Amino acid sequence: xxxxxxxxxxxxxxxxxxxxxxxxxxxxxxxxxxxxxxxxxxxxxxxxxxxxxxxxxxxxxxxxxxxxxxxxxxxxxxxxxxxxxxxxxxxxxxxxxxxxxxxxxxxxxxxxxxxxxxxxxxxxxxxxxxxxxxxxxxxxxxxxxxxxxxxxxxxxxxxxxxxxxxxxxxxxxxxxxxxxxxxxxxxxxxxxxxxxxxxxxxxxxxxxxxxxxxxxxxxxxxxxxxxxxxxxxxxxxxxxxxxxxxxxxxxxxxxxxxxxxxxxxxxxxxxxxxxxxxxxxxxxxxxxxxxxxxxxxxxxxxxxxxxxxxxxxxxxxxxxxxxxxxxxxxxxxxxxxxxxxxxxxxxxxxxxxxxxxxxxxxxxxxxxxxxxxxxxxxxxxxxxxxxxxxxxxxxxxxxxxxxxxxxxxxxxxxxxxxxxxxxxxxxxxxxxxxxxxxxxxxxxxxxxxxxxxxxxxxxxxxxxxxxxxxxxxxxxxxxxxxxxxxxxxxxxxxxxxxxxxxxxxxxxxxxxxxxxxxxxxxxxxxxxxxxxxxxxxxxxxxxxxxxxxxxxxxxxxxxxxxxxxxxxxxxxxxxxxxxxxxxxxxxxxxxxxxxxxxxxxxxxxxxxxxxxxxxxxxxxxxxxxxxxxxxxxxxxxxxxxxxxxxxxx
Numbered sequence: 001x002x003x004x005x006x007x008x009x010x011x012x013x014x015x016x017x018x019x020x021x022x023x024x025x026x027x028x029x030x031x032x033x034x035x036x037x038x039x040x041x042x043x044x045x046x047x048x049x050x051x052x053x054x055x056x057x058x059x060x061x062x063x064x065x066x067x068x069x070x071x072x073x074x075x076x077x078x079x080x081x082x083x084x085x086x087x088x089x090x091x092x093x094x095x096x097x098x099x100x101x102x103x104x105x106x107x108x109x110x111x112x113x114x115x116x117x118x119x120x121x122x123x124x125x126x127x128x129x130x131x132x133x134x135x136x137x138x139x140x141x142x143x144x145x146x147x148x149x150x151x152x153x154x155x156x157x158x159x160x161x162x163x164x165x166x167x168x169x170x171x172x173x174x175x176x177x178x179x180x181x182x183x184x185x186x187x188x189x190x191x192x193x194x195x196x197x198x199x200x201x202x203x204x205x206x207x208x209x210x211x212x213x214x215x216x217x218x219x220x221x222x223x224x225x226x227x228x229x230x231x232x233x234x235x236x237x238x239x240x241x242x243x244x245x246x247x248x249x250x251x252x253x254x255x256x257x258x259x260x261x262x263x264x265x266x267x268x269x270x271x272x273x274x275x276x277x278x279x280x281x282x283x284x285x286x287x288x289x290x291x292x293x294x295x296x297x298x299x300x301x302x303x304x305x306x307x308x309x310x311x312x313x314x315x316x317x318x319x320x321x322x323x324x325x326x327x328x329x330x331x332x333x334x335x336x337x338x339x340x341x342x343x344x345x346x347x348x349x350x351x352x353x354x355x356x357x358x359x360x361x362x363x364x365x366x367x368x369x370x371x372x373x374x375x376x377x378x379x380x381x382x383x384x385x386x387x388x389x390x391x392x393x394x395x396x397x398x399x400x401x402x403x404x405x406x407x408x409x410x411x412x413x414x415x416x417x418x419x420x421x422x423x424x425x426x427x428x429x430x431x432x433x434x435x436x437x438x439x440x441x442x443x444x445x446x447x448x449x450x451x452x453x454x455x456x457x458x459x460x461x462x463x464x465x466x467x468x469x470x471x472x473x474x475x476x477x478x479x480x481x482x483x484x485x486x487x488x489x490x491x492x493x494x495x496x497x498x499x500x501x502x503x504x505x506x507x508x509x510x511x512x513x514x515x516x517x518x519x520x521x522x523x524x525x526x527x528x529x530x531x532x533x534x535x536x537x538x539x540x541x542x543x544x545x546x547x548x549x550x551x552x553x554x555x556x557x558x559x560x561x562x563x564x565x566x567x568x569x570x571x572x573x574x575x576x577x578x579x580x581x582x583x584x585x586x587x588x589x590x591x592x593x594x595x596x597x598x599x600x601x602x603x604x605x606x607x608x609x610x611x612x613x614x615x616x617x618x619x620x621x622x623x624x625x626x627x628x629x630x631x632x633x634x635x636x637x638x639x640x641x642x643x644x645x646x647x648x649x
Contacts, residue, residue, distance in 0.1 A: 234280025251536025252629025
């Protein structure tokens, strides 16, 4: 048992026989409550190092948590030199980019190799190391390490080589990162905040521990439905971490102004919960009453501390994702990317595909396979598009939609109809004449859809036979297998091209390589319906306009903005989405349109943006937004980013 011996001024810790380390009052405060969890009290003589005279000291045995900490470290009260903290801080460290004058001025000489490099030389080394790493999973680990060594270098490479790096830090590789998170957890990497069931009643204290003062963005998950992998509990932390990185790289948020949060209320996946080295709480999740009570406290405290920050939810299980969206969307600056972001990006792709198909909007029939939060969210957003553009009622718009879950087509006379979520019930069919269609083949034969959208997480569900059926019904079939990661995707781009005779209009949730026709040699690029085309610009526009809420009209505006900003070359290539290398340009355009909609809806609280919109200064507004986007390439000789950024909005 480790004992701490302390008097009114100082304490002593026997780390091993004959060794004592003094603990000051400052350190006692640093240890917080753990330093006062004493289990016994007695007077023990202690010999002072100065006088060798035995003196009475209060002896306390610490709780196990503190014992472990003391047994491994000599806690010495010290103030780290500024040059050391500069090197250890990823937001300040620029490594070999520091000039010789800067190294002398900041006392960095000797802490960095003597060579001075420019940005290109640093980036070349970074990319050479990345490309020399074999597996995608190992590349993900390398990128995580580099982000916490030099964030500017990491984001310069992300911006310049986004097509190569994005799949490594987010889908599809982020799924593997989640599966291995507990085993590869690194204590030195403070990636975000963990707020657990044990923190109820004191969530504000946990928020106060975050070292950065004013986040513009908080991305939150509880890990209960991670991609197509199910409940991963605390292993879901890479999801908000990766999402925040995309907000920075694609949307221009400053890295230090983003905050990933993992809400750990337990895990219902027993295999994950009881796995060796699992870092989360080893308990089942609470019931709805306690769960929502916790989330209410979290949202209230978060908004009270940072009232202007955007709160994005990600990878919550379907019923609670919808529950939180309905509960908080009109109270806080909040949206759910699985529901609203996916809905917007798919809507943009469908709008473009319908234009290419030549079939009028009123003749389209959309079949969704997957009736979870994402599937219902996408269908609801697209239904709004039908309602507005065809000038019909919401009920009439619903007639264009068919929804399937694992049990078959959603119908109002299905025996388990009462178990279907309320939003999904709105899309259930009434014209099935008592027939229940259980397979995808049966539904396609009956409904004859023009659009097939997969959010089922069932790999290979869109078989060659299904693709051929779609190509028989439609000259230009629209097929969108949107499930992530790639192991859950309904079909590949190559399969869709081969079995539709190259006529398919395709978009997927994950990246696929180009397809080369074996006869003609023609190369065709697939569309990727990645939410990255929506959420960075949506968030940027909402934050800069200081919007009070994110409404359906704002989501609809973001989708239309994306659909209308393809270049002539992208249009001529029949692409459904812009090329990924234009992502920052697209984010700025989406942000401008979102900010304008916030003003027109009376939600914007930015006087500058309100004035620009009132004067019709579209180009000036775009410049205003672009100038406030983080650009990791704009660095002064001390390594500081010099763009205006959201810090100065």
